[in-house]
Amino acid sequence: MVVETIRGIFKQDESTGTIGVEFWVVVTMVTLRLKFAVGAIAPLYYSLRPLNNAGRAILLLNYSLVHYTLGLMQLSSSDEKPDDFFQVWAVLLVTLQYSVRIGIPYRKSKDMSLIDLLMSLWAANLIRSQTVLSLKIPLWFIWSVNALRIIAFFISSNSAFDIHTNNMRLVSNYMRYEHELGNPEDVDPATMAGYRYLVLGEGKQEMKVEPPVFKLELDVTNPDEMVTVERVWSLRGSRFLGGGGVDQDNRLKDVCLSFALYKLLRRRFGNLPIHEARQPKTKRLVFDYILQRGSKNYERAFRVTEVELRFLRDFHYSKHAIMFAKGFPGWRMLLAGSLVSAVMYLGFVVHRLSKSPDTDSKLFVTYCIIVLVVIKEVWEIAIYVLSQWTKVLVLCKYVKDSRLRHPLFECALGFFCRLITNAKWNQRIGQYNILVDVLQERSVLFAYRHLKGRFLPVKIKLQGEVKSALFESFSALRNANDNDLESYFPLAFRTNQQDIVSDISWAGDELEADTHRILVWHIATCLCEINLSDQASARTIYSFGIITRPLVKKTAIIADDLWEHYIAAVTLSNHCAYLVTQSLVPDNGLVMNKVYEVVQKEASSAISGCKSMADIYRNLTRMARTPDGSEGRSIVKMGAQLAEQLRLAYGDDEQVALWRDLSRFWRGFLLHLAASTKAAKHDVHLRGPGELTTHLWALLSHAGFLGSGSHGEQMLDPADLNDVLYIPAI
Template sequence: MERGEEKLSVRNATRAATAWVASPVGRLARIEVLVTISCCLLAVLVLLGSGRRANRRATPRLAVWSALMLSYPAVSYTIGLMQSASFRNELIVVWGCFLLLLLGCADGIAAYTLNDSDQQARTILNQGLQVVYVFILLLSYVGALPLHLKVLLFLLWALSGIKLGMRVRSSILAGRDSVLTVENKLIADYMSNKEHTEGGRDYDAATMKGYKYVVAGEADRPIDPSHPEIVTVEKVWQCQGILLSSSDVDAAARRRKDICLSFAMFKLLRRRLGGFPLTEARLNKTRDFVKVGLLAGEDHERMYRVIEVELGFLFDFYYARYRSPKETLIPDMLLFAAVVVTSLCTLFSPAVVDHRPPSNTVATGFDIWLTRTVIVLFLVLESFQFLMLVFSDWHKVKMLCRYVREPSWHSRPGLQRMLKLMCRFRLIGYWNNSVGQYSLLSACLHSQRKGVWRLPLPWWFMGFLIRTRTTRHRNLPEEVKRSIYVFLKNGLARVRYGEYSLEKNGVLNILRLSARPTKLQATSAVERILIWNIATQVCDLLSQGQLGSEPSGSPIKKERLVATTLSAYCAYLVSSAPELLPEHSYDTRLLLEGVQSEAREALKGCLSRDGIYHKLQAVQADPAASVHRYILVEGRRLGEVVHNDMPSMVNRWEFLAELWVELLLSVAPSDNMTGHVQKLANGGELITHLWALLTHAGVVEKRTMIAESYIV
């Protein structure tokens, strides 16, 4: 009896809830919930969209991806539900207008992956349909709205249409297809025919004399560097205005010039991504551009900063709705002012401030607060989006180029102070400044502890599971950045997959790789990475007790930090980003999974880090063994030799640090431009920065470093 009464109670409650949802109040509540969800999605898209490259955590990236996928369907469904409502509430049309405006200001991100970068036409069409739907909604309420609210809402709708029109115009002017065909062709022809002949042999990379790399001014005609509209790197450096002073004392002026330099480098890199050859790659002038120009002085941060800004332009080009330097911001400023004034008038209008719903209107009590919240949210997001536009590097480059073209601006202190202020601020970072870390032996030990190897899983899936659970990210240490800078400055022309470091330290004979098993090919770059990753871990294990007595900040600990960080980063590239390495990604994955399987078998029963070396000692070399056994045994052997036969601990870790810098630089040149651009979507990798830097030094093909003794 009680059970029957309980079922009846549940049935009645379900019927009551269903009836309430179908009632006018229930439908209004559904619309309010959907408006709230849509606003949250658009807020995430605006606030986190462009900043996702500066955040390595997965949660913000997942939030941005979800917002990009769901925002337009959510807004479309919400406006459709508003149109089909059988009740009247004048605030609904206010929500519709501001949802439309919010949809228009969420333009900080155009794509989440490279495959999405050509979907702007679909997005614009979707927004155009929402403009039509909101107009129909306005017409249905035109007789019930107060006159002042009617005027404001129609004005807001018109401003939404104007914003959409400006977006279409911007998309046409800055269309990627047009840039990749027309502008890239102009830059390619100019660099192959005119740049090095116009600059001649009289060049100086320290002062950028003779470097006529185009910053701005190219149009649909062959480029002439003497044309007053063409701004080159040389002209920027020769500018006599205070804003771009050539004095090395003014660090701020140097940074402003470097923004223009980064933009010119972005155009050269984009030309390569468009499939055009780098005809200047083999010129000494190109090598000196990096070695004498970017690597000059002792400020290693400048090299990274210039490349970061360059890759920031590349990110915007593919993944954001960037503004071409050819466009003026005057229409945007006027539209922003009109939208803000109209929105404030709506927020403080009698219909919103003194809201008293008519007796025949359906209301919930929450609707007026939702209206105020939506308007305030739009004002915040629209202001943020406008500031992002004003303080963007694209706008800075445009204004600095105008400063170069207009000598009259040099004598206007007010204008110069405004430009200084604009160039000083940036609202988002360029990248997360972190590197992935993965150590093969430690990962296999982790699988022993967690019992992953006992699970009845395919060996390839087991390897993937181990990698995902043992891969982490850490901030890029300054010691690592400094070591890469010093090596590039002193050994840019001597990168040979570790051979230069072996020769320099006089250990080429004792640390040369031993004979490989029969019928195996020559050692590949990925094999070298895995061998030396194991060797570095073995050396670290054997040195652990001695390192504990060293004071913090000692040279030994600094060099050890560089060696272990880069060793784990190169192994991370093998495990998580093989497409950025010279070998085919499929072969790289197969090699890693085979070595993992061999290492797990060798470490079976090992439950502590201290026992790794003793387990590896039991693994013996076999002339008929597989390449996976060879890598494991050779890595252990080299680790023992480095620990036992190097003269001192300082030299030991100094050698390993230099070796890993050389190995990373050796694998940085790549023909897979698409892989690097795809990685930019999630913040980018350190190897992408080095890839771009070496490209500007003329190192553009991986086979150059394999077949020849020197890369430059």
């Protein structure tokens, strides 16, 4: 039977003289599955940029195959003896074509909806053929539901864009005077008193303009519908959201906080003013609550930013923002449920009508398409119902409606919220060591490792020592401003008694851009790391045995404080070098890539003939001691000279002080990079599993540190702009 089914799929069509419709339906179905697979993977791995090209190719191939298959059905069918399976396949393929695209960004929604609608009309033309009544009823119902979804999405996408644009302006204007709505002395981050940040319901209020300033202000005409962060935290006696109830560690309330912060962070992409940046309570929210003062794991900081950035990713790269623009998309769920029921009923009807053995292959193809449609529709219902957007709506409904504070309702709400898991960042950070990468060029495994590192960068778990050190520097910004954030270089070496700052000031002030500084200090840190490692072990670490991660193990370092400083400095040094490879630094992408390529060539030439890390150290130390040529110093030579200056200034007896200062430098430098990198670049990397610098950027923004660079999508680099021209569906 299996052989006959396969043979039936490859059977030649008598009308056209080419391979039959069954084959092209199967091929189209396979491309639709590929389209969904690529769309599901691409947003999770931004570094897999070739997936964007694959997505473009599959998208074009998919539409071409659907067009060709529908046309072939018309040619192969005859008025005297129409094939009922053609009508079934046409409707199901068009439905599946729309269904596999669960998520799509705003910039593609209108075009895609029009194309889907045209295909739907083509399928309707096939249904008009002579078809038995038992098939016509479910087919027309499925076609009508699908067409209604396409039209409804086209209309809702237009209105959603206007709603979100107006909401961003409303939030921006509201934050201009939000601090004036209460007494500044009553502000308390622990209870969120005084934090009237908007969570939900502002769209149901009126706007007013009053003299003499004529500012656009929110007129709270319907206070019961208005939910703020302060109001969420005010339910301290609640069994569900109170401190002694289900939400003892504020995990549920933090979801509402993340949603409010997401609304504030959206303004960075539209160059809207951040009015609250200069308000003292803005910093207090981050330093006294989000960072969990006194805690060493800073779990809440990542928990808040994880959910916040998930909202932001959904806003830019999925249909969630469109669907939830006016509340929960109940109509969408109703249509999806109706479609599932109709498709399953269609399968029952097809089974009853197919009694001939010649239809086994056609029946098999039909069942495959039906299963795919059902899976996709159920999947769509699940991702919307069990999303963070739904959780926010449920929590705000609980805050607004006192009738839900019954133990039975609270138990049901608690169970439902537990089903919706928070989007957790895996806390893995990218690592890149330029000297290791160049050393591996001579390895037989270089091609494999280069491709793996290019498309799947090396990532390691963010260790507790690194996390604590990084947030220690972050917490030191409590009384700082944007200018202090730029002073990471002198602050890192301020305790050194040899006044080394003046000797190495050239490595901070004289370098043109952040890319140059990253690479110079990265090379210097690598050489200091090799010097710290045991020379015997360094000689045995050859190109085929080394990977991009700290070279020195914890067991090799006796002093605990030395290990803490060393692991923080090396990890963040490799991470900043990784950011250069990902174009996630403040500099212009074209210039940065050119500098990076030149430095790679310089490093390859400088360590030519080296077989181990010890050989690299000797070669570059020799280079640092040679006089500068007429063409000036290269980046690699500057890094070697900086390492030599650091070695002489600290000596072998002051390794703890050296790595303490290097750790402080890289921590401060990373915070500067995170704050100054354009919002548009962070936006592009939202599609991936998450970058540490993007989480830091969000926290710095909410603490009032807006960086020194311009922001907005119009400033996107050409390389990144090419990546966002097509965003696969998720």
